[in-house]
Amino acid sequence: MLARLLPLRSARNAVLSQARLLSTTAPVCKSTYDSPDFTHYLNKSKGSDDKSRDFTYFMVGSYGVLGAAAAKSTVESFLSTMSASADVLAMAKVEVKLNNIPVGKNVVVKWQGKPVFIRHRTQHEIEEANNVDISSLRDPETDSARVKNPEWLIMLGICTHLGCVPIGEAGDFGGWFCPCHGSHYDISGRIRKGPAPLNLEVPQYEFADEETLVVG
Ligand code: FES
Numbered sequence: 001m002l003a004r005l006l007p008l009r010s011a012r013n014a015v016l017s018q019a020r021l022l023s024t025t026a027p028v029c030k031s032t033y034d035s036p037d038f039t040h041y042l043n044k045s046k047g048s049d050d051k052s053r054d055f056t057y058f059m060v061g062s063y064g065v066l067g068a069a070a071a072k073s074t075v076e077s078f079l080s081t082m083s084a085s086a087d088v089l090a091m092a093k094v095e096v097k098l099n100n101i102p103v104g105k106n107v108v109v110k111w112q113g114k115p116v117f118i119r120h121r122t123q124h125e126i127e128e129a130n131n132v133d134i135s136s137l138r139d140p141e142t143d144s145a146r147v148k149n150p151e152w153l154i155m156l157g158i159c160t161h162l163g164c165v166p167i168g169e170a171g172d173f174g175g176w177f178c179p180c181h182g183s184h185y186d187i188s189g190r191i192r193k194g195p196a197p198l199n200l201e202v203p204q205y206e207f208a209d210e211e212t213l214v215v216g
Pocket residue numbers: 159160161162163164178179180181182183194195196
């Protein structure tokens with residue numbers, strides 16, 4: 001009987017020892033799978049972001065500098081157009097030597113693209129201009145209000161009707177006649193007959209000396 005039980009006991013002990021071995025070794029089992037190391041790529045990616053950011057800052061800064069330079073250039077160009085150049089200033093005035101104009105003669109000069117009539121009036125013409133009753137005029141104006149020196153009558157040669165250039169020493173009043181629609185101006189350039197509404201315009205001028213006229 002005992003002899004039959006011994007093999008069973010030893011078998012049971014063997015199973016128990018095997019189970020004990022499993023129970024003690026289970027907690028220390030480790031996976032043999034090695035997870036990949038991405039550290040290198042992560043660091044590399046981070047470095048790329050920094051470079052990209054630096055590039056963006058550089059481009060934004062560059063565009064800012066270029067934009068400021070362009071704005072400065074534009075402002076300078078604009079300001080330069082505001083100041084008159086030397087040739088424009090020269091055109092703003094015209095100088096005329098009066099000693100070349102005989103008494104009783106007209107001269108036409110160009111000023112700012114417009115004709116300017118200069119009449120060296122005779123004493124008779126001056127008296128005639130002053131003997132007009134200005135109340136009868138369409139555009140009442142005394143002769144003395146239109147001249148600085150009675151000998152010299154200076155006017156723009158542009159008809160006040162529609163802008164034609166009147167003809168000198170012509171018309172019914174011994175002054176200027178505009179053939180476009182028949183306006184007559186007297187020896188002071190005042191409108192006397194025809195459709196023109198106003199006297200011939202007197203431009204800004206001065207006498208630099210007795211023999212020099214500056215128009216403008
Ligand atoms: S433009 Fe001189 S009369 Fe008409």
